[in-house]
Amino acid sequence: MISTRGPNRRVVVTGLGVISPLGNRPDAFWSSIMEGTSGVRRLRSLPTDGLPVVFGGESIDFTGDAADFGVTDKQAARAIKKSLKVMCREVMMGVAAAQLALIDADLSAERRDPDRTGVVYASDYIQTSPFDLVDAIRACLGADGVLQLKQWSANGIGKIDPLWLLKYLPNMPASHIAILNDLRGPSNSLTVREAGANLAVAEAYWSIARGNTDAMIAGATGSRIHPLCSTRAALREPLARGDDPAVLCRPFDRGRSGMVLGEGAGALVLEERERAIRRGAVIWGEITGYGSSAVLGLDHPDHGRRAMRNALAGALASSEHAASDIGHVHAHGLGTIESDIAEARAIADLFGPNTVPVIACKSYFGNLGAAGGMVELIASLLAMRNGRSIPVRNYRDPDPECPVAVVIDADTAPGDRFINLSVSPQGQASAILIDRASA
DSSP: OOOOOOOSOOEEEEEEEEEBTTBSSHHHHHHHHHTTOOOOEEOSSSOGGGSSOOEEBOOTTOOOOGGGGTOOOHHHHHHHHHHGGGOOHHHHHHHHHHHHHHHHHTOOGGGSOGGGEEEEEEEOOOOOOGGGGHHHHHTTBOTTSOBOGGGIIIIIGGGSOTTGGGGTOTTHHHHHHHHHHTOOSOEEEEOOGGGHHHHHHHHHHHHHHTTSOSEEEEEEEEEOOSHHHHHHHHHHSOBOOOSOGGGSOOTTBTTOOOBOBBEEEEEEEEEEHHHHHHTTOOOOEEEEEEEEEEOOOTTOTTHHHHHHHHHHHHHHHHHTOOGGGOOEEEOOOOOOHHHHHHHHHHHHHHHOTTOSEEEOTHHHHOBOGGGHHHHHHHHHHHHHHHTOOOOOTTOOSBOTTSOSEEOOOTTSOOOSEEEEEEEOTTSEEEEEEEEOOOO
């Protein structure tokens, strides 16, 4: 679907929250990028001896402690500590990013109307941890060590925490965020894999633009660093090969071999522009366009390219900007052979070959799943604010099959607006266009 121009109510970004392999605050995150730091390392949280994945982009500074949520109020801290019992790591990261975004926006309870503030959050299909089922499975093993399913109801299920399922439902990030902050406006959860972050921003935008709300939290959380997710990815998707984690992810480079798995979360606070100005909010940028498209079918060799081309065209059409107005495209930049070729050709279809500057932050931290698009969008907002671009790591040998102008110099101007582009393996694409904040 390609979007059409919306109402006159303008929507701006007033808060950022990030949990990433490069840090958990926008300033630390940006400094790591400018220093060329790689967030891809040997995994610490998984028993890599028994798994096919050794390296990944872990958010190692995120411990899950209440302090990671940025909350200083004792009552709020107690509420978070209580809620942690029914949060898995992905949910924790998502909630933390939202709390940090609210703090960055200075949108405290007394500054918002709870009935006109809501949340839209994207996530992956959150997988349960096998460790939650160990005791139950062990209780059902026969003398030969083989699982006896007939014993499950009598001996197994009682060993599982009664609240186990609540930790892994994909609507839990939005639910916890709304409950912790008494947000009574619209609440929704999206599970569209990598395309979800931009779609969450678009839905939050429309809620404000139509006048249903005055403020929204739009966020995404995801992890591919998980015993089940990592194993499935290794079986079904091309993963990067090599012994040096810092150079594994190489978007658009001729020597790329596959994607790198990662984890993280990101969140934005969106507000109606005039309201934000009246309360003296710092404005990071203005949402001016978006597009989405689904060209489904893994057996269709061109589905990703067509979906991305449609999404880019929708973002341009809905904003009424010309392609020449765009300062840079933040590419999905997965680092696989086929995905990068499809994306580069989709960008070239709209902008012309080797024209618009293209950045790809997955080269720094890998594929964060549903969170990737949001963390990458935040990186572009920081680039626009700081007047510096983001060099693509490990881009040394241009692939002639990828006709895009990959940024290799931080002094390249990021421009006054950018498009953030994401796509799922199934062919669901989304794009958000953001302008520099105007007076």
